[in-house]
Amino acid sequence: MRIGELSKRTGTPVRMLRYYEARNLIVSERLHNGYRDYDDYVVDRVRQIRGLLDVGLPTKIIRQILPCLDSPRTIHMPYLTPDMVAALEQVRDRMAEKIEVLTKNHTAVGDYLRAAGFDAEAS
Amino acid sequence: MRIGELSKRTGTPVRMLRYYEARNLIVSERLHNGYRDYDDYVVDRVRQIRGLLDVGLPTKIIRQILPCLDSPRTIHMPYLTPDMVAALEQVRDRMAEKIEVLTKNHTAVGDYLRAAGFDAEAS
DNA sequence: TTTGACCCTGACATCAATGTCATCCGTTGA
């Protein structure tokens, strides 16, 4: 698909799609004219990228963990230097920390709303 | 305590502490000279702020949820307009989404490392 | 009293993500 459709399908500005490519988070073929052409799997990848950005991870880190997210994980899991492993472990641990922070605050806000009498349900 | 100690205790640059104050995330008294003077509870508050920033929340949102985090929640839970409630509910839901994204990716990275033969343990 | 550590304010710089604009090319339907 071309960039316009990818944009619609992911709710992502075209500008950003080109930006993600510049940062090596996604790739594209080129059609006979210069138009970008994307494989279908890129839709999911873009969604993942946006989710990770939203959660405070910079593109540099996202690039590192993208290989972990490839669909057929069996394939293409090459040259893992100890450095890369260490980096991934660190990213994973920082993600765990973030989850803790978010969970705690999610709970706090929920409790607050309940205590205020609003929002009696909805975890 | 003065700003230097708060900085040490929270591992936060002095610059940022003043910034958080400018953004109305923390408050300070002033000593006879113009020096800022912080209550002890600010230490925890700063840690919370940093955690939330790290998880991708902007100061504007953090300001909204800070009341939910006040220690004796019974006290000072005033004027909740429907708008504020709606805003908090939305923030809470977005936090839930973030948690999901993070959890999913945390698992993926963990699985990847395990599949690569590294890191056999450590959830 | 002087020095050094700490504080103040305010200005400017930076970095990453994102918005906006200008200019040009390709495709397609009236």
Added chain:
DNA sequence: TCAACGGATGACATTGATGTCAGGGTCAAA
């Protein structure tokens, strides 16, 4: 063929969090 639309590139602006520096007070210890 021309208008309209989508695409490409590249430059510039903006926003938010942060770094850094300049110029100027406070205060305690030497």
